Amino acid sequence: DAGVTQSPTHLIKTRGQQVTLRCSPKSGHDTVSWYQQALGQGPQFIFQYYEEEERQRGNFPDRFSGHQFPNYSSELNVNALLLGDSALYLCASSLALAGGTAYNEQFFGPGTRLTVL
Amino acid sequence: AQTVTQSQPEMSVQEAETVTLSCTYDTSESDYYLFWYKQPPSRQMILVIRQEAYKQQNATENRFSVNFQKAAKSFSLKISDSQLGDAAMYFCAYRSYGSGNTGKLIFGQGTTLQVKP
Numbered sequence: 001d002a003g004v005t006q007s008p009t010h011l012i013k014t015r016g017q018q019v020t021l022r023c024s025p026k027s028g029h030d031t032v033s034w035y036q037q038a039l040g041q042g043p044q045f046i047f048q049y050y051e052e053e054e055r056q057r058g059n060f061p062d063r064f065s066g067h068q069f070p071n072y073s074s075e076l077n078v079n080a081l082l083l084g085d086s087a088l089y090l091c092a093s094s095l096a097l098a099g100g101t102a103y104n105e106q107f108f109g110p111g112t113r114l115t116v117l
Numbered sequence: 118a119q120t121v122t123q124s125q126p127e128m129s130v131q132e133a134e135t136v137t138l139s140c141t142y143d144t145s146e147s148d149y150y151l152f153w154y155k156q157p158p159s160r161q162m163i164l165v166i167r168q169e170a171y172k173q174q175n176a177t178e179n180r181f182s183v184n185f186q187k188a189a190k191s192f193s194l195k196i197s198d199s200q201l202g203d204a205a206m207y208f209c210a211y212r213s214y215g216s217g218n219t220g221k222l223i224f225g226q227g228t229t230l231q232v233k234p
Binding site (some may be wrong): 040044045090094105 | 123
């Protein structure tokens, strides 16, 4: 059973460019969350996608956008890159909550390391 | 808004000894989940242990146990019989509980654990 996969592993971009990161959820999962982890810090929630729609968003500017496809895979797009966007971007997948209170573990991918020069 | 604080940037322990990592959090919610995640140098975030706030009994998973003090909003992780493979960055995380919640995780800043042979 393949876990959460992300591509690419590493990416180097220059300021002002645009980048697309990709995530394939764990088999059977339908919800994808994205997190940004700056060096030496804890992950920060960017947004979550379920049924191809953004369900919740963290405190990130509109330069950060996403998409979820019918097969539940997801993309994270960042426009007009800034030096401060350099970070590890983590994708986590889970199964949508059943009945609203059920516990659903989030499984994380290995991340994409983005460096903005 | 909920916050999670880890006040120990680095900790070290001798192999086979016991170490405790600290975490405090702030919330106005009465029901929630608390987690400890491990992130080794390979970057993959792995769930170590989970605690439901409505449960008074502290969670245990083999060599890992927690001390959950709800009134004090404290959630520490005890690692017994430390092994070299326990060396990693450890994150405390919070998640709301209840209908409609998205499973968004709020992480602390992390504690780097060094295990000395």
